[in-house]
Amino acid sequence: MSSTAAAQARRPRWATNPATDALQRARLFLVPRSRAKASKVPFIVLVSALLVGGVVGLLCFNTSMQQAAFSEAKLSQEATDLAAKQESLETQLQRLQNPQSIAARAQAHGMVIPPTPAVLHVPSGKVSGVATPATAVSTPRLWGTEYRHALMVIQR
Amino acid sequence: MSQQSRSGAGTARRGRSQIRLRWGFLVIAIVLSVFAARLVQLQAFDPGAYAAAAAASNIQNVTLPATRGTITDRNGKPLADSVDGLAITADPTLVTPDQAPALATFLANKLGVDYAATLAALRKPDSRFQYIAHQVPARKANAVLAEARSQGYNALYSQRDPIREYPAHDVAANLIGFMGTDGALGGIEHSFNDMLAGTDGKETYEVAANGTRLPLGSSSTVEPVDGADIKLTIDSDLQWYVQRVLRQADEAANAVNGMAVVIDTKTGQVLALADDPTFDADDPSASPAADLGARSLSQVYEPGSVEKTLTVSSLIDAGKITDTTREVVPGALYREDTVIHDAWSHGTLHWTLAGVIAQSSNIGTVLAADRFGDGQLHAYLEKFGLGQRTNIGIQGESPGILPTMKQWNHEIQDRIAFGQSVSVNALQMAAAVNTIANGGVRIDPEIVMGKATTDTGDVVGTDVATKRRVISKKAATEMMMMMERVTDPATGGGYEGLVPGYRTAGKTGTAQRVNEDCGCYDGSHTFSFAGFAPADKPRFTVYVAINVPPSTAGSGGGTAGPVFEKIMSYALHKYGVAPTGTKASQLPTTW
Numbered sequence: 001m002s003s004t005a006a007a008q009a010r011r012p013r014w015a016t017n018p019a020t021d022a023l024q025r026a027r028l029f030l031v032p033r034s035r036a037k038a039s040k041v042p043f044i045v046l047v048s049a050l051l052v053g054g055v056v057g058l059l060c061f062n063t064s065m066q067q068a069a070f071s072e073a074k075l076s077q078e079a080t081d082l083a084a085k086q087e088s089l090e091t092q093l094q095r096l097q098n099p100q101s102i103a104a105r106a107q108a109h110g111m112v113i114p115p116t117p118a119v120l121h122v123p124s125g126k127v128s129g130v131a132t133p134a135t136a137v138s139t140p141r142l143w144g145t146e147y148r149h150a151l152m153v154i155q156r
Numbered sequence: 157m158s159q160q161s162r163s164g165a166g167t168a169r170r171g172r173s174q175i176r177l178r179w180g181f182l183v184i185a186i187v188l189s190v191f192a193a194r195l196v197q198l199q200a201f202d203p204g205a206y207a208a209a210a211a212a213s214n215i216q217n218v219t220l221p222a223t224r225g226t227i228t229d230r231n232g233k234p235l236a237d238s239v240d241g242l243a244i245t246a247d248p249t250l251v252t253p254d255q256a257p258a259l260a261t262f263l264a265n266k267l268g269v270d271y272a273a274t275l276a277a278l279r280k281p282d283s284r285f286q287y288i289a290h291q292v293p294a295r296k297a298n299a300v301l302a303e304a305r306s307q308g309y310n311a312l313y314s315q316r317d318p319i320r321e322y323p324a325h326d327v328a329a330n331l332i333g334f335m336g337t338d339g340a341l342g343g344i345e346h347s348f349n350d351m352l353a354g355t356d357g358k359e360t361y362e363v364a365a366n367g368t369r370l371p372l373g374s375s376s377t378v379e380p381v382d383g384a385d386i387k388l389t390i391d392s393d394l395q396w397y398v399q400r401v402l403r404q405a406d407e408a409a410n411a412v413n414g415m416a417v418v419i420d421t422k423t424g425q426v427l428a429l430a431d432d433p434t435f436d437a438d439d440p441s442a443s444p445a446a447d448l449g450a451r452s453l454s455q456v457y458e459p460g461s462v463e464k465t466l467t468v469s470s471l472i473d474a475g476k477i478t479d480t481t482r483e484v485v486p487g488a489l490y491r492e493d494t495v496i497h498d499a500w501s502h503g504t505l506h507w508t509l510a511g512v513i514a515q516s517s518n519i520g521t522v523l524a525a526d527r528f529g530d531g532q533l534h535a536y537l538e539k540f541g542l543g544q545r546t547n548i549g550i551q552g553e554s555p556g557i558l559p560t561m562k563q564w565n566h567e568i569q570d571r572i573a574f575g576q577s578v579s580v581n582a583l584q585m586a587a588a589v590n591t592i593a594n595g596g597v598r599i600d601p602e603i604v605m606g607k608a609t610t611d612t613g614d615v616v617g618t619d620v621a622t623k624r625r626v627i628s629k630k631a632a633t634e635m636m637m638m639m640e641r642v643t644d645p646a647t648g649g650g651y652e653g654l655v656p657g658y659r660t661a662g663k664t665g666t667a668q669r670v671n672e673d674c675g676c677y678d679g680s681h682t683f684s685f686a687g688f689a690p691a692d693k694p695r696f697t698v699y700v701a702i703n704v705p706p707s708t709a710g711s712g713g714g715t716a717g718p719v720f721e722k723i724m725s726y727a728l729h730k731y732g733v734a735p736t737g738t739k740a741s742q743l744p745t746t747w
Contacts, residue, residue: 073369080240084294087239094234094323099396113397115722116656117729128735129657140400140722144433145407 103142113139216285216363222354223318225383227332227344229392230427230605235324236332236345236437242297243317244288248280250311259309263288266300278311288312290337291319322437327396329437330450331388331429331550331603341440342449344386344603347551347610354383387605389425389618394418397726398430405719406432406702409683409710414702415452416719417586418727421694424590424599424621426548427727429453429583453546453553456579457703460667461516461712462589462686463575467525468513469592469635470536473627476527479634481509482747485520493567496522496574499666499711511745514641514648516664518574525573533572534564539626540588541598542580548603549616556580575667586686586699592639593661593688593697596632599623636661637741640691642713647745653717655689655724658735662687662720664712669703679706685716689724690736696727 095101115138118129198206227236244267251259260275267289277286292300297314304312320335333343340346357380362370398416406414411432418428431451435443471477485505489496498517505517512520525533537543543558557579559568571577580588583601591598600621607617627635639661641647643654653662665684668677684701688694700716700723727733 080294081298084240084298088293088295091237091239091321091323094237094321097233098324099327099393100325103396103400113726114729116725117733118657119732119734128737132656140397140404141407142400144403 100142103139107139107142112136214362214364216361216369218315218359218361220357220359220377220380221316221318222356222380223382224320224335224354225352225385227352227386227388229328229388229390229395230425231391232387233324233392235322235328235388235390235392237321237323238318239321240294241291241317241319242294242314243290244292244297244300245313245315246278246286246288247284247311247313248278248286249284251278251309253279255309259304259311262304262307262309263300266303267292267296291317293319324392324396325436325438326434327392327399328388328390328429329440330431330434330452331390332437334437334440334448336440342552343550344388347549347612348386348608350611351608352383352386355381357381384608386608389420389427389603389605390429391427391730394727394730395428395430398428398723399432399434401719401722401726402430402432402700402702405700405715409702409704409715410708412680412703412705413451413455414700414719415455415582416701416723417452417582417697417699418723419586419590419601419697419699421590421593421688421697422599423618424587424594424601425605425618426583426601426603427696428723429603449552450550452582453548453550454581456554456556456581457669457682457701458576458578458667459580459585459701460575460665460682460684461518462585462663462665462684462699463578463580464513464516464521464573465592465635465639465663465686466537466540466542466588467521467533467573468509468638469596469627469631470533471524471527472634473536473596473631474528474532477509477524479508479510479638479743481524483507483509483512483520483523485512485517485523489519489522491522491567491570496570506747508744508747510638510641510743511647513638513663514644514745516642516649516666521574522570525569528569531561531564533569534558534561536626537572537578539598539624540591541584542578542588544584546581546583546587546601547614547616548583548601549608549610549614550603551610551612553583554581556584575665582699582701585684585701586697589663589686589688589699590697591626592632592635593694594632595629596625596627597623598626636688636691636694637743639663639687640741641743641745643687644740649711649713653685653687653713653720655721655728658689658724658728659691659738659740660687660689660724661691661694662717664717665701666712680704681708681710683710683712683715685712685720687720687724689728690733691740692738693736695731695733696724698723698727 112134114132114134116130116132118127118131120127224238226234226238228234244263256275256278260271260278263269263274264271269289274288277288280286301312301314322329322332322334331343333345334341335345340349345352358378359375361375364370398418402414402416405411414432416428416430417426419425420427429450429452433443433447435447440448468477472479483506485507487501487503496518498519507515507517507520509520509524512524537558543556545553545555547553559572559577568577587598587601590601602616602618602621604617607615607619609615640659642649642664643660643662645654649664653664654660663686665682665686667682667684669680669682670676671678671680680703682701682703684699686697686699688697698720700719702716702719704710704715
């Protein structure tokens with residue numbers, strides 16, 4: 001045992017026995033498996049975050065879309081209401097503009113329709129046509145008489 | 157040893173997971189099979205029924221009504237207009253049985269709908285959509301819906317349903333017609349219904365279980381195509397004036413009815429076409445059914461002496477006579493089957509043709525018409541447009557009656573020469589007289605500005621109005637000169653009809669009226685007056701006809717003449733037409 005050690009010690013380093021070296025090299029030994037466990041937490045957190053974020057985002061998006069749709073419906077209702085209001089005002093205007101109501105108002109102001117047209121030529125100061133003063137009878141009656149109304153009722 | 161036991165455990169675990177896997181596959185296969193079976197069931201067996209069931213449960217189909225086109229006068233003032241209205245609808249499934257009577261009462265009070273019908277609609281089984289009220293003004297409908305909601309009724313909805321408004325009421329109502337509950341009745345509304353109506357659209361959308369529309373649900377919309385607008389040649393101010401003057405004259409004469417026409421001489425555009433009595437288009441049910449149309453187009457009558465202008469101008473055109481041709485007019489004219497008289501008794505008179513026209517002598521006209529060749533008068537009257545519809549685009553127009561060449565004989569010609577045995581409608585007669593005003597060229601009267609297509613496919617309007625020469629310019633001018641003698645108080649009947657300061661051509665007509673029941677003259681009359689001014693440069697042709705019952709005092713000149721004068725004065729005034737300043741015709745009337 002010691003002689004071998006001595007012989008080995010005596011033997012110069014360069015005078016190695018090739019066979020022993022090969023043996024030495026060939027000897028395998030068990031290396032403890034290094035289990036460098038990667039932490040799962042970040043992955044789970046990431047996936048969860050994506051999932052939750054996605055769901056929440058979708059929910060928010062959907063809610064805001066719904067909200068927009070509701071406010072759109074509300075605004076369009078408002079627009080419809082305003083359009084209806086405008087239209088009813090226009091109708092009122094049209095009714096006021098109808099010849100009968102204009103004539104009735106004009107008559108209430110004492111206005112009459114001229115009986116005969118006459119034209120004043122401004123440069124010469126001459127009047128062509130026969131200028132005739134308007135009178136109360138030059139405007140036709142605006143309303144039918146009671147008699148005619150009664151006749152219509154009988155006919156009906 | 158420990159290695160062995162480890163590998164043994166691994167095998168066992170692998171075995172278990174394989175079993176789990178197989179079971180898993182089995183479960184998945186079973187589930188997928190169920191899905192597949194359901195798929196086959198849904199898609200292979202009667203897929204339509206399922207689709208329909210799905211649609212019925214939560215898909216709402218709604219018609220989007222097209223807005224009806226507006227009818228305006230020549231200045232764009234609306235005569236018929238559509239405004240936003242709403243139809244109120246209900247979902248009967250949302251109305252509890254004990255709620256229904258209260259809701260029906262509420263609706264009957266607020267909307268004036270029939271209580272029983274509303275209750276029936278609200279109780280309709282297996283229905284999710286019932287109409288409650290049509291054409292409710294939008295503001296009112298929204299107010300009612302809001303109030304209903306505040307009272308806890310959630311079953312009511314609304315949808316578009318335009319309302320037809322006639323802001324001018326009776327002005328041109330005879331031409332416009334009106335909309336009944338089932339559609340257009342009469343006039344422009346009826347004739348051009350397809351054009352005015354447009355095409356309804358359609359909307360389909362998903363609703364939630366409670367009936368509210370899902371904001372993000374699937375929906376499809378086919379937009380409605382609104383109807384086209386129609387612009388008339390009518391001047392609503394003038395039309396109004398004509399209607400009022402006519403009504404006053406009718407009332408004064410105790411007339412059965414009256415008609416008046418104003419035509420723009422050069423263009424043939426009808427500026428006013430009035431009927432009396434007429435109706436309020438906004439409330440047609442208030443008037444008798446007989447008054448809901450345009451008698452000026454549908455009613456035919458014998459025009460009487462106004463027709464003499466056509467006879468005499470044709471004779472001049474044919475080269476048979478001139479305005480100074482001398483006539484010896486006896487007190488009575490014995491013909492084959494009858495004796496022809498004038499409106500008043502006289503001995504033998506020496507009149508020029510101008511005198512015959514100014515005094516409206518039947519005998520003088522018949523004697524002049526004897527110069528016509530066979531059928532010549534018929535051909536002229538046809539060219540003047542008698543016996544044919546004016547086709548202005550209002551249905552129900554009568555073509556009038558012009559005897560055919562087969563029926564034509566000498567006795568008929570005698571009577572037609574002074575306006576009997578021939579029937580016209582008022583517009584037809586006005587267009588014929590306008591031919592003389594327009595220098596002998598007849599232009600189709602038109603009521604539609606531009607052009608429009610009727611439901612029957614006729615294209616009418618000012619764009620397609622045709623012209624044709626009927627008599628020469630010379631004949632028209634000579635006729636005008638003679639017609640001026642009618643309105644001259646010195647030579648005419650002393651009637652009104654002359655617009656002071658303006659050269660006015662006119663012709664009176666006092667025609668016996670045919671009673672349709674007996675087919676005879678019953679003593680009733682048509683008092684008429686046709687004319688144009690300024691005579692030497694005509695701007696308007698006005699025709700007035702007033703039908704009076706038997707034994708009514710009056711005449712064409714005395715009753716219709718003043719109406720003519722007023723209408724003509726108003727038109728000249730409104731359109732700023734100055735007198736021409738030339739001297740009026742002084743044609744001799746006697747010799």
